[in-house]
Amino acid sequence: MIAKHEAVLAALLVAAVLAAAAVSPWLIFILTIATAKGIAVLGILLLLRAGQVSFGHALFVAFSAYTVAFLAPVLNDVALLLPLGALAAMALGLVVGAFVVRYREIFFGMLNLALSMVFYSLLEKLYTITHGTDGIRVSLPRFFGMALERHAYEWAVLVTALVLAVACAVFARIYLASPMGQGLSAIKTREARLEFMGVSARLVLLSAYVISALMAGMAGAIIAMTSRHVTPHLGYWTASGELVFIAILGGAGGVIGPFLGAIAFELVRVYAAASFADAWQLILGTTLLLVIMFARGGLWGLVLKLTGRRA
Amino acid sequence: MSGVLLSAKGLRLAFGGVKAADGIDLDVMEGEFLAIIGPNGAGKTTFINMSTGYLKPQGGEISFAGERILGLSPRAIVRKGVGRSFQLPQLFTEHTVLENAALAVASREGFFSALTPLLRPRWREEAMELLERFGLTGIAHTRADALNEGARKLADIAMAVALKPRLLLMDEPTSGVAASEKMAIVERLATVLRDARVTAVFVEHDMEVVGRFADRVAVWSQGRIAALGTPDHILNDPDVRREVIGIETGGSHAAA
Known part of the structure; x- marks a missing residue:
C-alpha cells in the first residue's frame, strides 16, 4: 500500500514542480538544481541505509560537471553530455569505492571528505587545465539534436531532470527491496553475519556506493548544463555537507524524502537570502534543528504522519 | 555414520x-x-x-x-x-524473522543476481517452510530485536x-x-x-x-x-x- 501512496505523492510532487515552473518561470532554474540535488541525495540515502554517511559525495557531482564542461566543446548535446558525465562519475565511484568500503562510520565519512578535498584542490590549483576558481563556461548545448532557444532549453532540462528523478526513485525503491538493498541494513546491524552467510559485505556496500556515485554524476551533469558554469566550489566540502543536510531534512525513510528535502532546501535558501541577506544560513540551520528535534523522520516522515501512513 | x-x-x-x-x-x-x-x-x-x-x-x-x-x-x-x-x-535486528530467514535463503542462491524483491514467492515460501520446521511461524513477522532468547x-x-x-x-x-x-x-x-x-x-x-x-x-x-x-x-x-x-x-x- 505504501508503494501506491508513494506513487501518488510522487506524481503530485512532479505536478507541483511543473506548475510552479509554469507560473513563475524564474523558478525553473532553482527547481532544476533542486531536482538534480535530490537525485544526488537519493544516492546518499542508499549509503545511510548501511549506516554510512559520506561527507565527500560532491566529488562525484564536480567530476561529472567538469566532464561535461570539458566535453561540451566537442560533444555539445544533452543526449551525450548527460550520460557521459554520469558514467564518468560512476567509474570514479568504482575506483574510490573499492578503497573506502573497507572502512566504516567516521573513517568512511572522513575518507570521502579527504578524497573530495584532494579533487577540489586539483581543480583549484591546475589553472591551465581547469581555469582555477574562475571555472569553465559551458555553451548552450543542443537537446537531442535540436537547437533550442534558452527558455525552451531550460524547460527541456527541467523535464529531463524530473524524468531521471522518477526513474532513479523507482530504481532505488526496487533496489532497496531486493536482497542487495536489504543487505545494506544488514551491514548496519550485523555485518559479521553477512560474511557467515557467504556474502561479501564490502561488495554489497560497493554496489550501493557505485550507484550513489552514478546518481551524484547525473546531478553534476544536470547542474553543469543548467548553470552552464562549473567551478571548484561544486566539489568543496560544504557542497558535500549540503547533500547530507538535505538527506536529513528530507528524511531517509523513503525515496521521495531526498526530493522534498532538496526542494525545501533550495526554496528556503532563495527566499531567505532574498528577504534576510545576512541571515539565510541561520534560517537554514534553524530549519534543520527543528526537523532533528521535532521530526526525526524528516519532511517525508511528516508527510507520512499527516497522511496517516507508516514508513 | x-x-x-x-x-x-x-x-x-x-x-x-x-x-x-x-x-x-x-x-x-x-x-x-x-x-x-x-x-x-x-x-x-x-x-x-x-x-x-x-x-x-x-x-x-x-x-x-x-x-x-x-x-x-x-x-x-x-x-x-x-x-x-x-x-x-x-x-539482523531491523528485519523481521521472516526477512532474516529470506536473506539467508537468498544468500544461497543469487544474492547479487537480480533486483527481485527479497520476499518474492519462492524465497518467501522456502523461508516460511524453514521457520515452520523450527516452530517459528508464529513470530515470522516479529522484528528480530523483539524476540525472547x-x-x-x-x-x-x-x-x-x-x-x-x-x-x-x-x-x-x-x-x-x-x-x-x-x-x-x-x-x-x-x-x-x-x-x-x-x-x-x-x-x-x-x-x-x-x-x-x-x-x-x-x-x-x-x-x-x-x-x-x-x-x-x-x-x-x-x-x-x-x-x-x-x-x-x-x-x-x-x-x-
Missing part, C-alpha cells in the same frame, strides 16, 4: 601466554552429533572460530570433506558447506540451516534459554538437523542435553582434548565429572 567430514590436525593458537588451542586433533564423522564440553576459557569457541575461518591458527591443518580449508575466508568456508550459529545470536537462538540456527550446510557448528545453542523450554528446543533442533542430514558440532554446558543428543563427546581442557568418547563413557568418567561437570558422585547435572 560414514567418513570423516571435518578433520583438525595439531591446531595451535595462543593469545599472549594463553593457549586456546594446544595441538587439537579431532575428526568429525559425517552424520554424527558431536558435543564439545569443558570449562570456560578451555578453547571451545576458539575451535569453532578456527574451523569457520574467523581465526587463523598459528599451526596445524584443517580440512573439510578432504579439502584443505585452512586460511580460507569465512565466506569461502560457508560456501563449501560449513555453517555456524553464535553464542550471541547474530540476527529461545526464539533468537532458534532463528539464528534457522538462518545457518537455510544455507543447507553439510556441517553445522553451534556455539552454546541453549545458553540463555529458559530451562522450561530448553529440551523442547533441542528436540526440535535435533529433528530438523537429522531430517536435513546435517552433521553437527555443538558446544554445550548442559550435560542433560549432551547425554540425550550427542553421539560423541569431546572434553576440552586448556586448549587440549582431554577425553573423547560416547556420552555414557565420558559423562561417567570420574575425572570428567570432577573437573568439567563439577561433581564427585551421582547423576549428570548441568554445569555452571
Whole structure:
C-alpha cells in the first residue's frame, strides 16, 4: 500500500514542480538544481541505509560537471553530455569505492571528505587545465539534436531532470527491496553475519556506493548544463555537507524524502537570502534543528504522519 | 555414520601466554552429533572460530570433506558447506524473522543476481517452510530485536540451516534459554538437523542435553582434548565429572 501512496505523492510532487515552473518561470532554474540535488541525495540515502554517511559525495557531482564542461566543446548535446558525465562519475565511484568500503562510520565519512578535498584542490590549483576558481563556461548545448532557444532549453532540462528523478526513485525503491538493498541494513546491524552467510559485505556496500556515485554524476551533469558554469566550489566540502543536510531534512525513510528535502532546501535558501541577506544560513540551520528535534523522520516522515501512513 | 567430514590436525593458537588451542586433533564423522564440553576459557569457541575461518591458527591443518580449508575466508568456508550459529545470536535486528530467514535463503542462491524483491514467492515460501520446521511461524513477522532468547537462538540456527550446510557448528545453542523450554528446543533442533542430514558440532554446558543428543563427546581442557568418547563413557568418567561437570558422585547435572 505504501508503494501506491508513494506513487501518488510522487506524481503530485512532479505536478507541483511543473506548475510552479509554469507560473513563475524564474523558478525553473532553482527547481532544476533542486531536482538534480535530490537525485544526488537519493544516492546518499542508499549509503545511510548501511549506516554510512559520506561527507565527500560532491566529488562525484564536480567530476561529472567538469566532464561535461570539458566535453561540451566537442560533444555539445544533452543526449551525450548527460550520460557521459554520469558514467564518468560512476567509474570514479568504482575506483574510490573499492578503497573506502573497507572502512566504516567516521573513517568512511572522513575518507570521502579527504578524497573530495584532494579533487577540489586539483581543480583549484591546475589553472591551465581547469581555469582555477574562475571555472569553465559551458555553451548552450543542443537537446537531442535540436537547437533550442534558452527558455525552451531550460524547460527541456527541467523535464529531463524530473524524468531521471522518477526513474532513479523507482530504481532505488526496487533496489532497496531486493536482497542487495536489504543487505545494506544488514551491514548496519550485523555485518559479521553477512560474511557467515557467504556474502561479501564490502561488495554489497560497493554496489550501493557505485550507484550513489552514478546518481551524484547525473546531478553534476544536470547542474553543469543548467548553470552552464562549473567551478571548484561544486566539489568543496560544504557542497558535500549540503547533500547530507538535505538527506536529513528530507528524511531517509523513503525515496521521495531526498526530493522534498532538496526542494525545501533550495526554496528556503532563495527566499531567505532574498528577504534576510545576512541571515539565510541561520534560517537554514534553524530549519534543520527543528526537523532533528521535532521530526526525526524528516519532511517525508511528516508527510507520512499527516497522511496517516507508516514508513 | 560414514567418513570423516571435518578433520583438525595439531591446531595451535595462543593469545599472549594463553593457549586456546594446544595441538587439537579431532575428526568429525559425517552424520554424527558431536558435543564439545569443558570449562570456560578451555578453547571451545576458539575451535569453532578456527574451523569457520574467523581465526587463523598459528599451526596445524584443517580440512573439510578432504579439502584443505585452512586460511580460507569465512565466506569461502560457508560456501563449501560449513555453517555456524553464535553464542550471541547474530540476527539482523531491523528485519523481521521472516526477512532474516529470506536473506539467508537468498544468500544461497543469487544474492547479487537480480533486483527481485527479497520476499518474492519462492524465497518467501522456502523461508516460511524453514521457520515452520523450527516452530517459528508464529513470530515470522516479529522484528528480530523483539524476540525472547529461545526464539533468537532458534532463528539464528534457522538462518545457518537455510544455507543447507553439510556441517553445522553451534556455539552454546541453549545458553540463555529458559530451562522450561530448553529440551523442547533441542528436540526440535535435533529433528530438523537429522531430517536435513546435517552433521553437527555443538558446544554445550548442559550435560542433560549432551547425554540425550550427542553421539560423541569431546572434553576440552586448556586448549587440549582431554577425553573423547560416547556420552555414557565420558559423562561417567570420574575425572570428567570432577573437573568439567563439577561433581564427585551421582547423576549428570548441568554445569555452571
